[in-house]
Amino acid sequence: xxxxxxxxxxxxxxxxxxxxxxxxxxxxxxxxxxxxxxxxxxxxxxxxxxxxxxxxxxxxxxxxxxxxxxxxxxxxxxxxxxxxxxxxxxxxxxxxxxxxxxxxxxxxxxxxxxxxxxxxxxxxxxxxxxxxxxxxxxxxxxxxxxxxxxxxxxxxxxxxxxxxxxxxxxxxxxxxxxxxxxxxxxxxxxxxxxxxxxxxxxxxxxxxxxxxxxxxxxxxxxxxxxxxxxxxxxxxxxxxxxxxxxxxxxxxxxxxxxxxx
Numbered sequence: 001x002x003x004x005x006x007x008x009x010x011x012x013x014x015x016x017x018x019x020x021x022x023x024x025x026x027x028x029x030x031x032x033x034x035x036x037x038x039x040x041x042x043x044x045x046x047x048x049x050x051x052x053x054x055x056x057x058x059x060x061x062x063x064x065x066x067x068x069x070x071x072x073x074x075x076x077x078x079x080x081x082x083x084x085x086x087x088x089x090x091x092x093x094x095x096x097x098x099x100x101x102x103x104x105x106x107x108x109x110x111x112x113x114x115x116x117x118x119x120x121x122x123x124x125x126x127x128x129x130x131x132x133x134x135x136x137x138x139x140x141x142x143x144x145x146x147x148x149x150x151x152x153x154x155x156x157x158x159x160x161x162x163x164x165x166x167x168x169x170x171x172x173x174x175x176x177x178x179x180x181x182x183x184x185x186x187x188x189x190x191x192x193x194x195x196x197x198x199x200x201x202x203x204x205x206x207x208x209x210x211x212x213x214x215x216x217x218x219x220x221x222x223x224x225x226x227x228x229x230x231x232x233x234x235x236x237x238x239x240x241x242x243x244x245x246x247x248x249x250x251x252x253x254x255x256x257x258x259x260x261x
Contacts (some may be wrong), residue, residue, distance in 0.1 A: 010039065010046035011179050020105070021049045023164055026098075029140040031102075031160065034168030037214020039179075040143045044098045044146045052225050054095040056086045060105035066112035069130060070125055082128065091116070091123045092098060094137030101127065101153050102142040110159055116140055117162035136213065172198065176215055184222030190231070193261045194218045200260065201243075209243055231261050 020043075020087045023030045032040045039059070048055035058069065063103045069087035073080050090097035099113075121134040142163065144155060164209070171179060173195050180191035198213040224234035240253045 001023055004191070005051045008045045009182055010042050011171065011175055011182070013175050016043060017047065017050070019159070019164070021051070024139050026049060027121065027139070029142070029163045031155075031163035032141065032143040032168055033165060033216065034143075035145055035170070036211055037216030038168040038170055040168050041098070042099060044096070044141055044143075051096070053139070054093065054159055055098060056090050056091075056095050057098045057100060060085055060092060060099055060101045060103075062104055062106070064105040064109060064110040066106070070110060070112060071127075073127070085225070088123060088125065089113070090140075091132055091134045091138050093113055094135030096139045099140070101141040101142040101144055106151060108255055110156075113140065114162070116158075118219075129259065152180045156233040170198070171216060175201050176218070177197055179215060183219045184226050186222045186226045189240060190261075191222065193231075194221055194235070194239075197239065197257050197260050200256065201239075207244075207249055207253075209249075211243065213239055213243065232258050235261055253254065 002153060007101050020030060022028075024047075032043070034040055044057075045055060058064070067085070069085045071083055071085040072086050074083050075081075077175060084092070087097055089095065099109075102109070112123075116134060116138075117122060117140060121138070123132045123134065124130075125132065146154075170176065173192075176195045176198070177188065177191045180186060181188055184191075186194075195218065198215075198218050201209075201213045221234045221238035224238055235257045236254050240250055243253070244250060
């Protein structure tokens, strides 16, 4: 596989790179926990680049089944052919597979990866009646959002304890400013104002928002500002509107943001 010689931009804020490298070296599965838009997926892309490994990403949802990951028979002309799924491909080739929002997937997905997340490092394909030993370079990485899924979909303790885990959160203001400047090319002062808005809204717990302001939303606002959309309008459409559909909350947040930028 050929690799792009330009790394995805990622700003390390702790020892997460070291943890990932050691997990890879020791053939340990890694679980990345944290709210949406905190850089989980970007981090995995960055580490795959650093390790020069193929990355296969699966965005899990309520319809994601083990068949989607492992593979299925297809009919081609008069023949019935087996087609490997992305998990089987990763196991065979020694790629990094990233199961984004794993708690959203169906329970049979969790069952399917159990034997890959312990000492066996094996994938059982029941439809073929075979067991595949994972390539020595194979790595399984998964992510989920504990805050969003609390009380709805949660990983069982027996599953969580099969992984080593990292918690991602929103970066410190100085790091978040740096991320915005690098991602959007806006002026540092504008980036500081966006970060201040983000932190202000994150602290407004009384609003009862399901999700709060992610770094991703601030980046979107920064991109709009950089291309010339008025600052207040950029913040309204990129930060406020995605958070809620309640007119009173939208109005309150818009007024707050207008005072800050």
